[in-house]
Amino acid sequence: MWYKKDTDTIVKELETDIINGLSSEEVKKRVEKFGENKLAQKGKKSLLKMLFAQINDAMIYILIVAAVISFALGERSDAIVIAIVIIINAVVGIIQESKAEKSLEALKKLSTPKAIVKRNGEMVEVASEELVPGDIVILDAGRYVPCDLRLIETANLKIEESALTGESVPSDKDSTVISDENAVPLGDQKNMAFMSTLTTYGRAVGIATGTGMNTEIGKIAKMLDESESELTPLQKKLAELGKILGFGALGICIVMFIVGIIQGREPFEMFLTAISLAVAAIPEGLPAIVTIVLAVGVQKMIKQNAIVRKLPAVETLGAVNIICSDKTGTLTQNKMTVTKFYIDNQLKPASELNVDNTSEKLLLDNIMLCNDATYTGSSQTGDPTEIALLAMGAKYNIFRDDLNKQHERIDEIPFESDRKLMTTVNKYDDKYYVMTKGAIDNLLKICSSALINGEVVNLTDDVKASIMESSNKMSDDALRVLGSAYKILTSTHIDIDELESQLTFIGLVGMIDPPREEVKDSIKLCRSSGIKTIMITGDHKNTAFAIAKELGIAEDESQAIFGMELDNMSDEELASKIDNLRVFARVSPEHKVKIVKAFKAKGNIVSMTGDGVNDAPSLKAADIGVAMGITGTDVAKGASDMILTDDNFSTIVSAIEEGRNIFNNIKKSIIFLLSCNIGEILALFVSILMGWSAPLKPIHILWVNLITDTLPALSLGVDPGDKDVMKEKPRDPKESLFAHGTGISVLLNGALIGFLTLAAFIIGAKVYTGETSIFPLFPKDIHPNTLTHAQTMAFVVLSVSQLFHSLNMRNPKKSIFQLGIFTNKYLIAALLVGIFLQDVVITIPFLRNIFGVFDLNMRDWLLVGILSIIPLVVNEIYKLFRRIAQRS
Known part of the structure; x- marks a missing residue:
């Protein structure tokens, strides 16, 4: 100390x-x-470390084991397809991670x-x-x-x-x-x-x-270095999902293997079937799809003037319910501006200054001549307060250099912090004007008169009271107040100590670092969206509260607190009061981190915006740190997850809207893949329990999961955003992906796809053998060609029904016709390409042999077409009844 x-x-x-x-x-x-x-300088991650970080995932481990086992058992095509998925996921992640943290280098x-x-x-x-x-x-x-x-x-x-x-x-x-x-x-x-x-x-x-x-x-550098990266909500959910699917796959494998042995099946055959079930249980393409959808989201964000440095930040934005924002340069313009002036017993907006009025012109002359700053259209130097005074003159095309040429400075008394005054002597024709500006309390002590309505009057107690009342009004509005005074000399032969005496008071100017014009509407939109805006600043409490009140962040002074008060609070005390606080003034970097952590401890998803070095630790500590691109320091940019290229607070709101839509799209992709995989599991599970042959081969499942499913899942990831998404409250980060009936929908749609696949398997076997009886459902001891035909029918229905099911996933309530069939052209293209690829696989002899399938005729295609479109029809009917129920 x-x-x-x-x-x-x-x-x-x-x-x-x-x-x-x-x-x-x-x-x-x-x-x-x-x-x-x-x-x-912080050491950079090696390529090996980045690679390990990408594959350190439960689903990836399971896929690697499945690939090794498949390769060992001679199923090399399965192993190659799995390996391709793992490589794609790792490469995309490493490319993004390679934009290494440059926080300490910038510092x-x-x-x-x-x-x-x-x-x-x-x-x-x-x-x-x-x-x-x-x-x-x-x-x-x-x-x-x-x-x-x-x-x-x-x-x-x-x-x-x-x-x-x-x-x-x-x-x-x-x-x-x-x-x-x-x-x-x-x-x-x-x-x-x-x-x-x-x-x-x-x-x-x-x-x-x-x-x-x-x-x-x-x-600050140490705080950045010691900050640990946390998983985002979606990453946590996917990690949990991976573990659940992994254990589920293992459980299914064990159950099926035991059932098969009890049924007297060949152990090797049952082991292959168990592998098929494990593959069916895990959506192999899910990690890669999530990564790719996030990457696409990054490109969308660039168009919204937001550069996302880390992929998970895109989905994190959608869950944000607290925005902690630095005041200076973020909510405000970081530019002192004169907003009010007082003259002739009147307090007026700065925009109403009349340079044709003698008194008001004298006030402007005073604050520009008694000034050591410089101001041009391209550059400004000096004290920001003095620059603001010159900027006020520039609005009326009056510039200090020109004014100084007209009224040459003859003498001066520089500003001193104990006097809080500055004085110059300027030549006006054959007279000399003493121009003094400074703190109003000190200025009035050396004034004996006042200029009111063009006349010099005695500085009586009433006149002083009027001046101080206006000064206090501006101070209450958090304006920085400067007073101006003058006197006229006929000669410069005067003791310099006597310059600052017997002055005539001219007027006052009040200035502030004003809020950005568009921020107020953005904060209002945030409030309606269930997002709280918190101001964190190093400025004084009254200044911070005045800006916060004007912007609609705070309503009462009880919502503002000093940083020093935080030092006397335990984490528990702060947590108990944090929900009511909106303004934190006079804070240190350590305070900012403490505030962010206090909000996070209450279960909030916190965004921190800022531009200064002092913001960097809190940017790092927040769920998502947002730095200003123009005024932001390199330190803040290096510590952030996202950078605003236009330094506009409103861009954050646009980014949150985009983030919500992107998360919804990712959720659509995940739910789509899981419902499809449940269908695969059910088809295999039921057929084994019933003692039938497996309706699908391992390579069939991989093809559907990685090729046919992947295209629509990616297309859902770029689905046009919901215009009403900001009318919803932020999602609860602890909320399951399967909340609000989503889980039931997944199970029911999965069950429907599974039973339709089995139906195709049974019909395929009966059609090929010419059987017309219902029982037994699946013929026993059938010819290998019959089994191939039945498996092909099941394979195509599983694939095409999932393609049509993707149309259901665009909205849980609205019909595909309400949304517009062609509003997502990528999804329609994915559906057509998927059907085409499925046809190619069973039509081209080389591929047909690899996949072990049968070339279907027109009758077969008609049957699989009817079965495949059923999920779309059923969901459209369900949505119709749901909308009718809501209206009533």
Whole structure:
């Protein structure tokens, strides 16, 4: 806690010399002890580690075992198809993972390359990496702070710390201010300067107290490095599903093997059948389909001005119910703007300033001439407050350079933090105007009169009361208030100490970092969608609450809290109050992480948006971190899951809408594949229990799962979005994929497909043998050709019925005709291609031999066509009755 110690104590502890600095020999020793002044770099993942991460999944393990067993048993085609699926999934995942985390590399780039220090009794410029604790460092305007410093000399020093603290205006620094408090926020440590912040005004001398990873920036880097990646809701559900399917497949295999042995079947034949069941139980293409659908979603998001760095972030967006947002630059424009002014006893919007009015023109002259900033259409330099004053003049085509040429500056008294005033003397023809601006309390003390309606009147108590009332009104609206005053001299022969006396008050200006215009509507839409917006900022409480109230984030001051209050709260206390809090002010990076974790602990899916270095740990800790692409630091971008290319908060809402639709589409694909696989399991399970031959071969199941099923599943993944999706509340992350009747639908549709497959198997056998009797359902001791014909019929019905079933999956309530048959052209194409490929497999002799199938005639195709379309007809009838029931 260097801010609590006086200069002599620090000099003694760091064994340094304020006059001469460190010697070269001492610097070498300290470099060996403390290391270079740069941030540690996180090691990159090796290709082998990335590969393992991709295959470390229960379903993938089961597929690998199935492939090995199939290959060992001579079923090489099965093994090859499984291997292709595993490879596709791993390659897509590795390509995305190869965009390695660059958080710490970006943090490293923030260090300024050069620093001015005292070494061996001389002022020298050295690379910032060479700085060590104890170095005497010199700062001046425009220079980045090269390491953490305890300031020992300051002259009108202001440092822009928004990237670290989130505060929108530069902080005044004073080396003489020493605090006795134990926990002072970074933004309030007036005698400290922190690495990678920017000196905007004045100069200073400081002692290096922290370098490299021991700086405040370094602490953030450590927090990023220590953050652990968590699985997204969908990843967790798929992992659970994989385990369930794996154990289910194993259980089915064991049961079927035992049943077959009891029935007196050949053990080897039953082992192959068990493998077939295991293959049927697991949707082999599911991991690859989810990955590909997410990748397609990433391309959609780019069109929405959002770059997704990590695939799972797409589906995570759909579950977000808390958006924690930094204020400065995210909800606001990060640009101080004059919004109100007071003159002639009237408080007016800045847009109503009349430059033809003598008093109002004098006010504008005052704030532009008594100003050291620069402002052009392409660049601005200096204090943001002064830039805002120049921007106000620019709206009326009045520029400081032109004004200075007309009214040359003759003399000045620079701004000082203790006076909180600045004064210039400018020439107006043969007269000299003393222009003073600054804090209203200090300004009124040196005023004796006021300019009201073009007349100079005495500054009575009533006039002062009116001025202070307007000033307080602007302060209540979180505006930063500056007052202006003047007096006229006929000669410059006056003591400079007398310039700031007997002034005439002109007026006030109030400025703020204004909210982005489109954000209010976005927050309103979020609220209607069941999404809470939380403001987290380094700014003061009244400023933060005023912005939050204007945007509709908070309604009452009880919903706002200081960061220091969080230090006195346990995690349990914070969790009990977190639901009512909407604004967190004056917070540190550690506070932001604590807030995000508190929301997550309540079962929320949390998004954190931000642009500064101080946002990076919380971006990492959130379920999805969103960085600003234009104003965002490289650190924030590196720590994020998603980057907004237009820095527009409203883009987040569009991204959430897209994320909801993408998740729904992924769910459609999963449910479709599972219902199809249940049909396969049921067909095999029943046939074995009944003592029949297997209706499907292992290669048939693989073909259906990986080729015929995959195309419609992918097409469902790119289904056009539901326009009403934002009218729904965020889904519960703990909610099962099979909630709201989905599980029953899966089972019933799976059962329907399974029984239709068995029906085709039975009909195929009877048609080929010419049998007309119903019993026995399946003929015993049939010829191998008859079995091949029956299996082919079952194979085609299983495949084509699933293709038609994909049309049912587009919406659980609306008819395919309401949605429009051709609104998803990819799905129609997938259906036609699937039927074509199925025909190719049983028509081309080479493929027919591989798959062990029979070439069907027209009568056979008519039968399988009728059976295959039944799932579509049944579901359309069910949806019709469901809609009728809802209307009544």
